Amino acid sequence: MTSAPDRLALRADLLDFDADPGWAVPDPATGLVPGVRWRPDHWLLVEDGRIAGVEPAAAFTPDAAVWSVEDRRGRLLMPGFIDTHVHSPQLDVIASYGTELLDWLETYTFPAEMRHADPAVAVAGAELFLDALLAHGTTSAVVFPTVHVSSTEALLAGAHHRGMRLITGKVLMDRHAPEGLRDDVPGAERDSRALIRRWHGTGRLAYAMTVRFAPTSTPEQLAMAGRLMMEVPGLYMQTHVAENRAEVAWVAELFPEARSYLDVYHRAGLLGERAVLAHGIWLDDADRALLADTGAQIAHSPSSNLFLGSGLIGWPELEAAGARVSLASDVGGGTSLSMLRTLADAYKVQALRGVRLTAWKALHGATLGAAEALGLAHEIGALEVGRTADLALWDWAAGPVATHRDARARQLHERVFAWMTLGDERNLAATWIAGRALFRRAPIR
Structure with a gap:
């Protein structure tokens, strides 16, 4: 340093x-x-x-x-660029062939993340990831580590050593994941509280309640995350929403009481001005209004959406409803940590919808716009x-x-x-x- x-x-x-x-x-x-x-x-x-x-x-x-x-x-x-959604352990599987979202998780993501239970692997992975961000011109990020405390500790310690503005937290998953990647509600709460005490507000770090996505958390775990959001000032929440049509259908089966996928998080008290939800492709008018009402943002991940064949986001429609949109690489579904490549893909996504994205709008979404959406425009x-x-x-x-x-x-x-x-x-x-x-x-x- x-x-x-x-x-x-x-x-x-x-x-x-x-x-x-x-x-x-x-x-x-x-x-x-x-x-x-x-x-x-x-x-x-x-x-x-x-x-x-x-x-x-x-x-x-x-x-x-x-x-x-x-x-x-x-x-x-x-x-410096601000990447509002990226997975640090998924450098292991970036550019992997041939699957959509749910198969991608089972085939590539979960096996890669299981390796980060080893503290040595977690430290090496965090160091590689953070240095790679800097080598791509990204100075701040909202990051998913793994379910393991060792992965989260390594990422937070590495970012603190570098003086980086980083938002992250232990991933929460207590069902529909392999043995070795599942936690439970009491353990997840205990680990989250310990990490928050040690790291939240230390240097330029902020802690995020990190719900993998609704299918991998029970209602009890979602409720626990919501309680901590209410209890601890300044916590962020990060998760995924409405990325893929098969995923949306699965959420509807798991949570029949919810009006929509987004409503699952709302019912658990997880939507607010510090909520960062990746993707948001398959949302309706009521969802867009809910985003606007709560102040939650969508982390648009165009490279990942194209690579996994997930769909084309209605960015102008989100903003017309009053919702906020920032830009994200979503590595490893995304194929590069370069925000320039990400923005070029964002242009292609909108072009396929008949919309022309200017360089100005794209760059704003990865700099000042992202900072404003995160409540950090006074700093970055x-x-x-x-x-x-x-x-x-x-x-x-x-x-x-x-x-x-x-x-x-x-x-x-x-x-x-x-x-x-x-x-x-x-x-x-x-x-x-x-x-x-x-x-x-x-x-x-």
Whole structure:
């Protein structure tokens, strides 16, 4: 772990958001829409891990005796990406062949997660996962470990060591899972309380009651999670909802008293402003209204939805109802930790529905929009004075084809959209957590 300079001055092209750009069509001449904040060739000033100022390079020269200076002009500097749904142990099974959701769990996910009962495997897996996030430009995440305390401890300890903003918690599963992946209500409550006491609010960590999905928790376990949500201030809740049609039908059989899959969680007291529900493809108007009423968000996982053949989310319809949507890689159903690849897939999902997703709307959902949905916009998601300096520095193009395309962009949105569509982790030059460079691609010119 590197130490952070007291004062850091970074020169680059600055891109972030000060509002939701919505679904507005970019201006044909400039490529801009309201909400986009574009500050080419500026200095970003960082003091004690927080953004202290932004100055145009033409009017400001940092004193090298005062500032640690990094002149990266010509590169793109953005807030680090926020991945609102990802599974740390599933790097073991990313890019596995041939199944839909329920078969995927039985064939690939559950066997992989059982290995993380071994503390050594859990620590090695957490270290690999956290370093991989940083090497993909992701600085904050909402993460599923496994049902094992060792997996959760390893992930929380690793994130704390790196100073990362991470939301996670022990997975809850007391039925319809293999031996070795099931807990029980008393044990799950005991383990959750111990983990909350140790980690919730430590450094930049927050604990999440982590319900795998409704079929793998009994009503009693869901009720226990709901009680803890009521009891402990600031807890998050993460789970899956309405990802796959066979899954939705199974939930209806298991919970006949519930109006819908989403209603199962509502009845247990699990929906609220800190609830993060992955997928949300097969929802109806009443579900969308319930999301809006409770403040819960959908973590849209386009790469996973395409790879597993789950379906195409109605993102504009969710927002029109007042629900919040953020972006997520959902590795290992998703095929990359790169949020650029994730956003490119989000464009394809909407294109299949006849909707055109701009680069602005997509990038907002993985930066400021995600921070707002998590209640963390005061800390992350924007290049704003006072925010924590979680940053990612990008090359506009990697390789001859992307470089050729970048040189022919006529306005800013065209350039950013090509970067988003053609780019991935190869474009990443450096990642900072609270002003500390925790990833650098070598060499950096």
